[in-house]
Amino acid sequence: MSSIIDFFDTVVVFAPKFIPGVIATLQLAFFSILIGTVIGLFVAVVKLANKKPLTFVMNIYITIIRGTPLLLQLWFIFYGLPGMGIEIDRFPSAVIGLALHNGAYISEIFRGAIESIHYGQREAARSLGMTRGQALKRVVLPQAFRRSIPALGNQFIIAVKDSSLASVITITETMLLARQFVAATFDVFPIFFVAASYYLVITMGLAKLLQKLETKLKVGVR
Amino acid sequence: MSMIEIKNLHKYFGDLEVLKGIDLKIEESDVVCLIGASGSGKSTLLRCINYLEKKTEGEIWIDGKPVDETEDGINKIRQEVGMVFQRFNLFPHMTVAENVMEGPVTVKNMDKTEARKLALDLLEKVGIADKADVYPEMLSGGQQQRVAIARSLAMEPKVILFDEPTSALDPELVGEVLKVMKDLAQEGMTMIVVTHEMGFAKEVADRVIFLHDGMIAEEGPPKEIFENPKHERLQAFLGEILA
Ligand SMILES: Nc1ncnc2c1ncn2[C@@H]1O[C@H](COP(=O)(O)OP(=O)(O)OP(=O)(O)O)[C@@H](O)[C@H]1O
Ligand SMILES: [Mg+2]
Numbered sequence: 001m002s003s004i005i006d007f008f009d010t011v012v013v014f015a016p017k018f019i020p021g022v023i024a025t026l027q028l029a030f031f032s033i034l035i036g037t038v039i040g041l042f043v044a045v046v047k048l049a050n051k052k053p054l055t056f057v058m059n060i061y062i063t064i065i066r067g068t069p070l071l072l073q074l075w076f077i078f079y080g081l082p083g084m085g086i087e088i089d090r091f092p093s094a095v096i097g098l099a100l101h102n103g104a105y106i107s108e109i110f111r112g113a114i115e116s117i118h119y120g121q122r123e124a125a126r127s128l129g130m131t132r133g134q135a136l137k138r139v140v141l142p143q144a145f146r147r148s149i150p151a152l153g154n155q156f157i158i159a160v161k162d163s164s165l166a167s168v169i170t171i172t173e174t175m176l177l178a179r180q181f182v183a184a185t186f187d188v189f190p191i192f193f194v195a196a197s198y199y200l201v202i203t204m205g206l207a208k209l210l211q212k213l214e215t216k217l218k219v220g221v222r
Numbered sequence: 223m224s225m226i227e228i229k230n231l232h233k234y235f236g237d238l239e240v241l242k243g244i245d246l247k248i249e250e251s252d253v254v255c256l257i258g259a260s261g262s263g264k265s266t267l268l269r270c271i272n273y274l275e276k277k278t279e280g281e282i283w284i285d286g287k288p289v290d291e292t293e294d295g296i297n298k299i300r301q302e303v304g305m306v307f308q309r310f311n312l313f314p315h316m317t318v319a320e321n322v323m324e325g326p327v328t329v330k331n332m333d334k335t336e337a338r339k340l341a342l343d344l345l346e347k348v349g350i351a352d353k354a355d356v357y358p359e360m361l362s363g364g365q366q367q368r369v370a371i372a373r374s375l376a377m378e379p380k381v382i383l384f385d386e387p388t389s390a391l392d393p394e395l396v397g398e399v400l401k402v403m404k405d406l407a408q409e410g411m412t413m414i415v416v417t418h419e420m421g422f423a424k425e426v427a428d429r430v431i432f433l434h435d436g437m438i439a440e441e442g443p444p445k446e447i448f449e450n451p452k453h454e455r456l457q458a459f460l461g462e463i464l465a
Contacts, residue, residue, distance in 0.1 A: 128329055129325065217315075
């Protein structure tokens with residue numbers, strides 16, 4: 001009985017102390033998702049333009065990102081690049097690393113969704129006199145975007161959780177705080193419980209948001 | 223001056239020669255029906271005319287000028303040469319009216335209010351003004367195809383190409399689409415129609431062209447083509463179609 005009371009005491013004491021870390025987690029997630037989505041869209045569109053050298057460069061990017069651990073990528077940017085004279089602050093380093101990582105996966109999501117749009121859609125658009133760009137923007141991308149939301153949502157949730165790796169380059173986000181609090185108090189269970197709860201609230205909120213967006217965009221589409 | 227003039231058109235897909243030297247003149251207000259067996263190159267010929275396929279050799283003149291085959295030139299030509307597809311290809315994320323407005327607004331920078339008015343007029347003309355604000359998925363195939371015709375008319379094209387516009391439709395819906403096409407023909411629209419609707423061809427076409435193996439095997443007024451076919455492949459083809 002007293003251990004349950006202790007548990008709740010610790011939870012109540014530490015929950016507010018996590019706030020700065022949770023804010024950092026939200027910032028990391030927000031920027032890395034936003035920039036990662038822009039990168040992903042750019043890479044997908046460039047690849048679909050079918051220009052050999054550009055596609056080649058994009059494929060190298062995707063291969064490297066997908067073929068190496070995110071942990072290593074973050075280390076490389078923050079600790080490795082300064083050795084080559086490129087120094088980036090800690091927070092931007094983390095955002096760049098996470099965004100590049102997300103971008104590679106998101107580009108594949110977009111590419112798949114764009115390719116799944118029937119070629120007749122593009123032909124109908126072009127035969128009205130639209131340029132390639134107009135057909136893409138007005139006809140293909142809106143449909144592809146809606147189709148990619150489930151996979152995109154998945155990736156966004158992974159991005160939130162992956163932001164915890166920013167703790168390895170000493171960014172004070174949720175996970176780093178959790179480890180610091182545990183080191184100071186040895187109250188492992190309640191502290192990790194609080195951290196886990198915060199992550200769950202964020203990821204569930206995000207899932208809900210995406211579901212709303214999907215329903216909103218579903219209009220008219222089988 | 224012909225509306226469309228095609229000279230010695232060849233089209234290869236890899237090593238496969240699909241069009242083997244087509245010569246064709248189409249005058250303003252002509253309605254030309256293109257018939258032929260599956261694989262004879264009917265769609266390819268239509269698609270070469272608005273450059274959805276890149277021809278391998280030959281010349282295409284539209285409205286008295288050789289087509290400017292730059293990216294911009296082709297986009298211009300496509301504004302003048304509308305296309306209606308077998309599978310309608312309406313934009314599912316836009317309402318019926320938005321589908322019709324899309325060309326004028328995006329390509330011609332038409333003001334939205336004006337474009338909406340144009341769209342409603344055209345939808346009236348094809349008989350589905352009451353569906354202006356629903357999404358295409360709510361419509362029957364025949365209604366969707368009529369929207370597609372309105373969408374193409376919105377660009378005020380000089381010619382419309384129809385690639386089997388009724389062959390994806392349930393039989394009871396074919397008539398309403400053919401009726402719209404017939405009205406267009408009577409208003410003087412220049413049309414090239416790939417179709418297996420021999421009744422439509424007989425009634426509406428000024429000329430019927432029989433494509434066989436990538437070449438024009440026979441052409442003439444519908445009466446002659448249907449009642450007195452000379453080419454043995456045409457005789458066999460008509461035998462099958464009318465059977
Ligand atoms: N994109 C393509 N790549 C390779 N071959 C093609 C392509 N499009 C058409 N073909 C071939 O060209 C030939 C003519 O095709 P086309 O679609 O023009 O025939 P069609 O007369 O319209 O036939 P159908 O009545 O079946 O529509 C066929 O042998 C077809 O397989
Ligand atoms: Mg065809």
